[in-house]
Amino acid sequence: MSHAPPAEPARSVADIATGPIARARGLVKTYGSGDTAVKALDGIDVDFGRGELTAIMGPSGSGKSTLMHCMAGLDRPTAGAVEVDGVEVSRLSERRLTKLRRTRLGFVFQAYNLVPTLTAAENITLPLDIARQPIDRDFFDTVVDAVRLRDRLHHKPSELSGGQQQRVACARALMSRPAVVFADEPTGNLDSESSAEVLGFLRRSVDDFGQSVVMVTHEPTAASYAHRVLFLADGRLVGELVDPTPATVLEALGARHQDP
């Protein structure tokens, strides 16, 4: 079966500047081959809103991480097209992909992924330092205050709580003003209070800085911070919810009987 993306009219520069920040067309990802092949994504067409927080939900194995990894250029699609901020990610060479990830994308992982030997401040500016880009000190101050880390800047990750470490990771993701921040279960390791702080910050980064954020989560409360929730099942997009609340997310999950 062919999964060539459907033909679409050419878009103008203005469309690219005001339309979705990221999109996928006919996205297929198959792991392995023959009898053991797993179709993790089975033909996904999706737009991610510019200046919006989009949550991706679905049962274990439904393809959430694979979708995010393909969108972020961490994994190559088997078929279909992925575009982020007007750049066709699926066609880039490894070298250009690495550059795109470094300069145009931000990442927040469940396990924080901070460098243990560096201070919070050094972790926050690390991607810019690696890319040899100047640090906008005013923006650094704004972000540090927004994540409430002013008095923890000189601490190493081992001297910070999980919630503080994740706020460092969020600040790090935002510092380069990336086109999109991709967050994979950002509150998976946090208690409810720390989760609320991290989610509140991610949402404020959208409302206050116009950041676009895509977040994978299992938690209805976390998803309720989003502008829009996408539901996946068996590698397909099976629904969405705009302006969610924890109750409407739970209801949508229940209606789909996604998890036994």
Ligand SMILES: Nc1ncnc2c1ncn2[C@@H]1O[C@H](COP(=O)(O)OP(=O)(O)OP(=O)(O)O)[C@@H](O)[C@H]1O
């Ligand atoms: N590297 C890989 N090799 C083989 N199969 C994989 C690989 N990565 C994912 N899969 C399979 O692809 C499917 C989708 O996996 P994915 O991790 O995207 O799901 P998920 O919705 O993020 O799940 P979870 O909520 O458990 O993290 C699953 O069946 C998984 O086993």
